[in-house]
Amino acid sequence: MPVLPPATLKRKSGMPVWLAIGWRVGAVLALLALAIGVHWLERDGLKDMADGHVSFLDIIYFTSISITTTGYGDIVPVTTSARMFDALVVTPIRIFVVLLFIGTAYNFVLKRTWEKWRMAAIQRNLTGHIIVAGFGKTGSEAVDELVARGTDPAKFVVIDADADSIARAHACGCTVLLGDATRDAVLADVRIERAEAMIVAAGRDDTSILITLTARHLAPNLPISVIVRAEDNELPARAAGATTVINPVSFAGLLLASSCTGPHIADYLLDLASIHGRVALAERTVAPHEVGKPLSALDTGLGLRVYRDGKPYSFAEPEAQALQAGDGIVEIVTRS
Incomplete structure (x- = not known):
């Protein structure tokens, strides 16, 4: 199932980049200091093949070489304790340091390059899709209903600022984007100008109206359906560019009124609206x-x-x- 890149799918980390790199460097230096300290205490178990004397600089050199490579053989452990320390402690430290540097390179270089490439690939294929701004109760039910009617879940592109909602939409098979649908850049990322339709169910009338206004600015001919909960917000929603404005409170009132004049009218209306009818x-x-x-x-x-x-x-x-x-x-x- 297509998913917009993790850089946009996940919440932005509260840790600055310099701090994220700094703690990795600190961890490497701490492990290096530990190994140097133990090697210095156990220096009698090491032998310098050049002059036979192991100095503190030799310890720093030997430890650095042992952690980053397999060593050159100019300084070697000769006692059992020194060899066991290198085998059981220095070797795991070497593996950890290598993985730490690989992980750092992936997070700050390879991952971002992959995300940009993947996002561009997904965007090239985004056409004729349905954008859903807000995957709360109303938005998710709209998607479920359309899927029940035969729409492919992959046709939906869900935008939401809540990571849990995004996770639920992703589990349904939708293309997802964690972001603010009121922003031009976010709607441009989901190629709104090539969309088939848009459903706006942000949960707040003011937010839904702003999303509608932004979407209409970017896609003048896009059919936009928006849900509002206050009757006096129906006119602003239409003025913002909504093609269809739905007020569930007013609709519920109509059903209640119809049920008073005829017990089967409300049932028939629900029959028309539901896939199960x-x-x-x-x-x-x-x-x-x-x-x-x-x-x-x-x-x-x-x-x-x-x-x-x-x-x-x-x-x-x-x-x-x-x-x-x-x-x-x-x-x-x-x-x-």
Whole structure:
């Protein structure tokens, strides 16, 4: 499953780069000092093949060579204790130092190069995807519903500032990016200009509206669906560029009101909205063979509404009596 690079997926470390490198250098120096100290105390167990005298400088030289290489044989351990110390202590220190330097090189050089290459490769293939800004309860349920309807999880690109939410989205098979969706650079990283649609469910109305405004600035023609919880924020959300604004509180009120006038109306509305229902709402463009026919003559489902030049017309209005090329149709279809 594609994932944007770990540099953007994980939270930024609170440790400065100089401190991260510094503690590694400190660990190496501490191990080197330990080995020098023990070698100095056990210097009688070492033999200098050149002059037969082991000085403190010889100890520093021998320890450094032993830790970084296998040695040159000019100074050698001759006693059992000195040999055991080199075998059981110096050799593990040598392995640890090598791994420490390899890890440092990977973290600060190789890893970043790999991340940049991988991110560029993912971005090249990002097209026709669905961006989900916010993977809380609402955002995750929207993704689950679309996946249940047959959408490939890899088609979703989830942006969230919470690492746990990102981990859940990643487990679902989505492409993920840990970041702030209100930032131009973050939306540009997920190639918003090539996206098919965007779902905004940030959890706060002000944040969702700002994300919508930023997205509309970068992608003027992108369909954007946003959820707001306060009724007076619906107009600002539309003004920010949202194509569809959903207020769950208002929708719940409509369901409650409908249930008072008819016990089955709310059930039918839920049936239409859920993948588990027997029928479903579908939206499409008028087919060439349907041009000139009334909306009621559709053979694919029950026609409800026609969208022409951005305006809606119900099945009972005169405009729905003769479909035109380019009209949008909303119909009720049976689920396969």
